[in-house]
Amino acid sequence: MYSFTYERPTTLSDAQRLIGAGGQALAGGQTLLASMKQRLASPEQLVDLGRIAELQGVCQDGQSLVIGAMTRHADVAANALVRQHIPALAALAGQIGDKQIRAMGTLGGSVANNDPAACYPSAVLALEATVHTTQRKIAAADFFQGLYSTALEAGELITAISFPIPAKAVYLKFQQPASRFALVGVFVAQTAGGVRVAVTGAASGGVFRHAGLEAALTQSFTPAAAAAVRIDASDLNTDLHASADYRAHLIGVLTQRAVQQLSA
C-alpha cells in the first residue's frame, strides 16, 4: 500500500472540515482499501469515520427506520428493529459479500460508492428512502446518477438513510458466485404508493426502477403479471459473467419469485 496520511475525527464537524479540505472519507474500507492497493483510487489523506458515534445505529422515526451511515452490514442484519419492520433489508444486509466483509462494510460506504452490482442501492431506491447528508436530504430517485456516481457533492457526507417501512418487501439476488455481488438483484416492495421494483447488477447505468414491472404488479400482484412484462435487454450489461439477454431473463425470473414469496 502506498503512503497516505490518516485522520480519525470523533465529531461530524471535524470530519466535514477534513473532507472539505480534500480528505477521502474512509467508512468500512472494504471497497476503498482494495481499490487503493490496485491504484484505482489514490487519495492522499484518509478520514476514518469509524469513531463518530452519531453516524452509528438504527432508530425508528414514525413510519420510517433511520439507519446511521456507519452502521455495519452485520449490525443491520442483526438489528431487532430492522428485522421486525423491514426484514427484507436485514436479509439483504446479511447476504452482502461474506461475513468478514459484513463485519466491516457500512451502509453509507456502499450507497456512496454506488457500485452497479451492490445490493443496498436497490433497497434505497425501491423503498423510496431519503439520503441524509451533512448538507441536505436527497430523495433516492435523485441520488443515484449512474455508474459509481451519486448526487453527493465534494465534501458532502452521508450521515444516515431513512427507509419508509413498506407493507411487504423482499430482495432476491442471483449471486456472481466468486464475488457474491449481484449478477442481478431485484428488490420488490409493496408500498403505500404502489409496487416498487428496483434492479441492481444488471444495467450499465447502475441501479434502476423498472417501470413496466411496477405498473403490471401494481395492477395485479401475481407472478403471471410479472412474467408478461417484456424486459428490454438493450440497456443491460454484457460481461464475462453474463450476457445482457441472460440478465434480462434473470430480472423476470427473480421478480416472479419475489412476487410468489410475498404472496405466500
Place this chain on the structure above:
Amino acid sequence: MRVQFEVNGQSVSIDTVPNTLLVQALRDQLQLTGTHVGCDTAQCGACTVIVDGRSVKSCNVLAAQVDGAKITTIEGLAKADGTLHPMQAAFKECHGLQCGFCTSGMVMSAVDLCQRHPNATEAEIREQLEGNLCRCTGYQNIVQAVQQGAAAMKA
C-alpha cells in the same frame, strides 16, 4: 503514528505508519506469522482474525482502524500449556486441511461462526465459510471439522 491494541490477551503498542495493514502489523511488527496473506485482495480469507468478537480480513483493514480493539489471532487459541482449542483439535482429527495455507484463517472464521451460531447446520456452515477459500478444495473435511469443533465448543 502509535497504534495500541490487545492481541491474544496482551496489550501491545506499535510505532507504525498510516498505510500499515492489520495483517502487516501482526506479521511484520508483532511476528505473529500464523496469520497468512493469501490473495491480498480480501477474497481468500487466509488472513482472517477476530477483532472485537467478529472475524475480519486483516489484509483489508488498516491497523489504525482497529486502534484500541481486542484482537485474537490463531496464536491466541491454544492454551498456554499447548492444549489445542477445540476447533484446532477438530481440524487435526478430521484432517480439515491439505496444504494448510488457508487453515489459520479457516479456523478463526470457524471459531467466530460457532460463537455466533453454535447450532449451525451443515448448510449454514458452508454459507458462513464462503469468505474462506481452500485452493486444495478440501471442503468436505473442513465442514466436518467445523461440525465436530462446534460440538466440542459447546461441551
